[in-house]
Amino acid sequence: MKGGRVMRRLVDYxxxxxxxxxxxxxxxxxxxxxxxxxxxRGKLSVSxxxxxxxxxxxxxxxxxxDPSIYSQEWLYLRGIGxxxxxxxxxxxxxxxxxxxxMPLKPGATYRVVVRAHNGSLMAAIGTTVALEVxxxxxxxxxxxxxxxxxxxxxxxxxAPAEFLWxxxxxxxxxxxxxxxxxxxxxxxxxxxxxxxxxxxxPASPTRAAKLVLRNxxxxxxTLRLELDGYRLAAKPMRxxxxxxxxxxxxxxxxxxxxxxxxRSRFPVAEALRARLAIGAAEPVEVAxxxxxxxxxxxxxxxxxxxxTADPAAFGGERQVVNIHAFDGAALVGGVTVHxxxxxx
Amino acid sequence: xxxxxxxxxxxxxxxxxxxTTAALxxxxxxxxxxxxxxxxxxxxxxxxxxxxAAASLSPATxxxxxxxxxAALVALITFLELLIQYLFQYKLACVDGDRCxxxxxxxxxxxxxxxxxxxxxxxPLSDPKTSEAEYRAMWQAASxxxxxxxxxxxxxxxxxxxxxxxxxPRFGDHxxxxxxxxxxxAANYEWIKGLIAYMVAMIIxxxxxxxxxxxxxxxxxxxxxxxxxxALLILLAILFGIKVGTSSTxxxxxxxxxxxxxxxxPGPDGYVVTDTFGRTIKVGDHALLYGLHxxxxxxxxxxxxxxxxxxxxxxxxxxxxxxxxxDAVSTTGPEGVYQRLCAAMSDYVKRPIGESDTxxxxxxxxHERIG
Numbered sequence: 001m002k003g004g005r006v007m008r009r010l011v012d013y014x015x016x017x018x019x020x021x022x023x024x025x026x027x028x029x030x031x032x033x034x035x036x037x038x039x040x041r042g043k044l045s046v047s048x049x050x051x052x053x054x055x056x057x058x059x060x061x062x063x064x065x066d067p068s069i070y071s072q073e074w075l076y077l078r079g080i081g082x083x084x085x086x087x088x089x090x091x092x093x094x095x096x097x098x099x100x101x102m103p104l105k106p107g108a109t110y111r112v113v114v115r116a117h118n119g120s121l122m123a124a125i126g127t128t129v130a131l132e133v134x135x136x137x138x139x140x141x142x143x144x145x146x147x148x149x150x151x152x153x154x155x156x157x158x159a160p161a162e163f164l165w166x167x168x169x170x171x172x173x174x175x176x177x178x179x180x181x182x183x184x185x186x187x188x189x190x191x192x193x194x195x196x197x198x199x200x201x202p203a204s205p206t207r208a209a210k211l212v213l214r215n216x217x218x219x220x221x222t223l224r225l226e227l228d229g230y231r232l233a234a235k236p237m238r239x240x241x242x243x244x245x246x247x248x249x250x251x252x253x254x255x256x257x258x259x260x261x262x263r264s265r266f267p268v269a270e271a272l273r274a275r276l277a278i279g280a281a282e283p284v285e286v287a288x289x290x291x292x293x294x295x296x297x298x299x300x301x302x303x304x305x306x307x308t309a310d311p312a313a314f315g316g317e318r319q320v321v322n323i324h325a326f327d328g329a330a331l332v333g334g335v336t337v338h339x340x341x342x343x344x
Numbered sequence: 345x346x347x348x349x350x351x352x353x354x355x356x357x358x359x360x361x362x363x364t365t366a367a368l369x370x371x372x373x374x375x376x377x378x379x380x381x382x383x384x385x386x387x388x389x390x391x392x393x394x395x396x397a398a399a400s401l402s403p404a405t406x407x408x409x410x411x412x413x414x415a416a417l418v419a420l421i422t423f424l425e426l427l428i429q430y431l432f433q434y435k436l437a438c439v440d441g442d443r444c445x446x447x448x449x450x451x452x453x454x455x456x457x458x459x460x461x462x463x464x465x466x467x468p469l470s471d472p473k474t475s476e477a478e479y480r481a482m483w484q485a486a487s488x489x490x491x492x493x494x495x496x497x498x499x500x501x502x503x504x505x506x507x508x509x510x511x512x513p514r515f516g517d518h519x520x521x522x523x524x525x526x527x528x529x530a531a532n533y534e535w536i537k538g539l540i541a542y543m544v545a546m547i548i549x550x551x552x553x554x555x556x557x558x559x560x561x562x563x564x565x566x567x568x569x570x571x572x573x574x575a576l577l578i579l580l581a582i583l584f585g586i587k588v589g590t591s592s593t594x595x596x597x598x599x600x601x602x603x604x605x606x607x608x609x610p611g612p613d614g615y616v617v618t619d620t621f622g623r624t625i626k627v628g629d630h631a632l633l634y635g636l637h638x639x640x641x642x643x644x645x646x647x648x649x650x651x652x653x654x655x656x657x658x659x660x661x662x663x664x665x666x667x668x669x670x671d672a673v674s675t676t677g678p679e680g681v682y683q684r685l686c687a688a689m690s691d692y693v694k695r696p697i698g699e700s701d702t703x704x705x706x707x708x709x710x711h712e713r714i715g
Contacts, residue, residue, distance in 0.1 A: 054626040055452050055460045057527055057662050062623045063692045064663070070711050080710060087713045117711070121695060121704060123688035126669055126681070152684060155691065156707050184664035237715030239705060248705050257715050 064186035065124030067153055068117045069178055069193035076331045077189065078254070081230040081263040083322055084336035088115040089176060089195035107169040112146070114161045114178045114193075118153035120186060125152045128181045129161035136173035136196070137212030137305070138325040138333040139223075143174070173198060173211075175335075196335045209307040209337045213278075213325060215297035224326045225305075226292040227274060230266040231320045269319050272309040272339060276323070279303045292326075309339050316341045392416065393577060396553075403561035410550045410557070417543045417550075424536050432533070436638035436657055439493050442693070443637040444686035445484065445656060446665065446673050449629050450522060451511060458529025462625070462633075462659075463511035463522040467673035467682075472516035479520050482675045484682075488637065489523050489654060497639055497652060504639070505651025521653070524640070525633050528658030549577055625662055630670040634689045635659035661693050 068074075075082040091099040092111040104110060112131060118124040130148035134140040151159040167174070175196040185191070198209045215221050237260055239248035246253035268274045268286070275283035278295055283306065286293060295303060307321060318341065324334040392413040399405035447464035454460055466484040479485050489506050497504050506521035507514075514520055553573055625631060635656035665685070672681045708715050 052452065052627070054624045055454070055462070055527070056624050057460075057659075061527065061659070061661050062625075062663075063661055063689070064623070068711075070713065075710065075714070078710065080714060087711075119707065122663065122692045125684050125688050126666075152688075155688075155695075156704065158712075183666040183669075232713045236708070236713055239707075239709065239715075248707065248709050253709065257710065261714060 063122035064120060064184050065122045065127070065153070065182055066119040066186040066190075067124040067127040067180045067182050068119055068187070068190040069114065069180055071190045071193045072334065073192060073331055074190035075261075079258045081228070081261040081266060083230055083232060083320070084194060084196040084334045085320075085338070086176075086193050086195040087232060088117075088193055089113070089178070090115075104167045104174075106167055109164055109166045112163045112165050112176065114163070116151055116153050116159050116161055116180055118155065118157055118159075121155045123152060123155050123157075124182050124185075126182065127151050127153055127159075130179045130181070131161075131163045131165070132177050132179075133165070134175040134177055134194075134196075135212060135214070136175055136198070136335075137214060137302075138323070138335060139214040139216050139302075140175055140212060140333070141214065141216060142177075143168075194333070196333070198335060198337045209335075211305050211307075211323075211335050212302050213295060213297070213305050214302035215299060217327070218299050220296065220298050221327050223295045223297060223332060224292045225276065225278075225286070225295065226324045226326065227268050227276065227286045228263045228266050228322050228324070229268045229320050230261070230263055230322055233260070268321050272319055272321065274307060274309045274321050277306040277308070283308055307337055309337075311339065311341065396550075396577070397574060403557040406557045407554050410554045414547050414550050417547050421540055421543050424540050428533070428536055435641060436636070437493060437497070437641050439491060439637045439639055439654060441637065442634065442660070442690075443488060443656065444682070444689055445488055445523065445525070445633045445635075446670055446682060446685065447523060447525070447631055447633055448670060449625065449627055449631060450513065450515065452625070452627055453511075455526075455529075460527040460529065461511075462525045462527075462631075463509075464525060464631075464633075465515050465520065466523050467630075467670045468675060469515070469520070470671065473518075474516055474520065475518050476520055483677050484673065484675075485523075488656075489521065491637075491654060493639060497641075502639075502641065503651040504653070506653045508651035509653045509655075524653065524655040524657075525635065525659050526655065526657040527662075545580075546577075549573075549580070553577070625664070630665040630667055632663040632665055632685050632689055633659050634661045634686070634693055661689055663689060 070082075070086050070088045072082045072084060072086075090113045091104070092113070093099050094109060096111075099110060114129055114131060116124075116127060116129055118127075128148050128150055131146040132142050133144040133146060135143050146163050146165050149161045149163065151161050153159040161178075165176075175194055177192065177194045180191040181188075198211070213223065213225070215223065237257060239246055239253055246256055273285060275285045276293060277283040278293065284293060297303065305323070307323065309319075309321065319339040321337045321339060322334060323337065325332040392409075396406065396409050396413065399409040445464070446467040447462075448467070448470075449462045449464050451463045452461065453463070466482070466488055469479055469482065469485070480490050490504075492498075492504050506523075507519075509521055509524050511522040511524055514522060556569065556573060633656055635658055637654065638657050639652050639654055640657065641652050663685075669681050669685065674680055674682060678686070
């Protein structure tokens, strides 16, 4: 009997304790939920941005085109090797034949076709492509604005922009530069591409390529010249996640692209013995981009550069020498020189 | 959870089944925000749990309290289903399906229901001296701002009055009405569906408690197992609160560019957003909008002279334009720049997601000659 009474008291005690715990839990729950409700109300009614000026539409609702061109500056920023022989530029003579790079005839009219790309699922309607001519060399000034045309680039597609260009009557070499612009461009950093080439034909055992290095900046600069033999791959990489390859936006794919196109993998061919002369100084052999030359230039000043190379071996393929100029880590410009093999 | 498909049949096809007045709308307290409604429901649920806890000392009172709560939950679910039906089927009466609009944004509103609104004028309107007759004669204005459904809304007793849209500031010397466009926030739908799912789960738990209470009344000490179940119920309530408190409101603003450019990097080491223009849409921007062309019937009130107006709701896609394109839009028909832009936007919105994603995945990242 006594044991049963103790048991009942214990049960009553447990009931009271549980009731107290319940009350406590309920109070905590209510307080917590009230707090959360306040927070939620705040989140629903108060925008993270100024309510009067702007809004940020949700994902998928803000399609933005990405017009682009083969852009040396963008590729450099991405850590990928590049050439100044721009694959997006094609020149046609008056007969419609493709012109094999510079030099061009003086006073002749050429049709310049610039290929504008779009890397987005949204068509780039009304993309402006402007073309201008620069003095031949690195950091050159604009000598002529050819004009601009407007093109519609389809989603993930390409559109040609065509220009007519009459070369100066005085002849000489020139560089071409295309600029793309669109009011809603998702990536405005890949919109400028240059086409700066020179062909050195071995009319003599060695032939010099002459160009100008100019400092167009407002202050004095120390420019570093580097050379490499980078050229575009005959069979470029492609993302192929469905075949067990790398996905387009994966860091691994970018790393693979960087490795495949690393400038140091493309040294200037040793057989060419490429030599660079700055001004009237003696030529210096520069093999490999890691061994650059530096030039101090005052604002607006320029200095002639002369590249000499031994002719490529008889029967060999055309060789490439890219000359790049850097101001610290910033790319200033460059030129691609093609060295033809010795003719039979 | 996705937002429901709000593509609509032309209003004429569903006219017979359409509410003759915005009857469902009056069941929603005027001016009540979703947050307030959600707060009331949440407080109600928690209050019911408090009652259940208080009643838990006796199996009989527990059974009664649980039964009352289940009945209340069923009523609430019915109300919420009606609310969804109203908000996503009847409130916005379809005019002619998806439409494209080239506009200039004059003001932006962030609504409490997580929708984001833009009040606009349609291209090529720019002269503040333009009269309403001249504006009405412009093709875009005629077909977007002043267009009626078929049959006309007057046949339902509604008044189509674009000027009754209270958006300010109106345009020009003649106070031309603004074209209202709304980005649908997902918060409403997610809140309501989440609440319904939660309530259904609670009904199941409460039914279990009733069964165990009846069993506990017969078995004595076994009743205390119930207390553990009630503790579980309270725990679920806490989890519900935490879930709500940490949930996303609409997803707006969380996204990166759909062009994948937002993931591009200007350096070899790390991912940096390069789209310097950003995704942000600002007052004064010229824009291309694509969305469902509807008449918002929620503003009709049978007992006064208020009207209804046309709008794009929900807006499915937005692109920025420059003023030259806005100015180039024809006043006489859908041609030229309007046709080119709208075809591009339509292709984007209607693209088969799987195929396009595959196409994008196989597209070179940098350039076709590099990879």
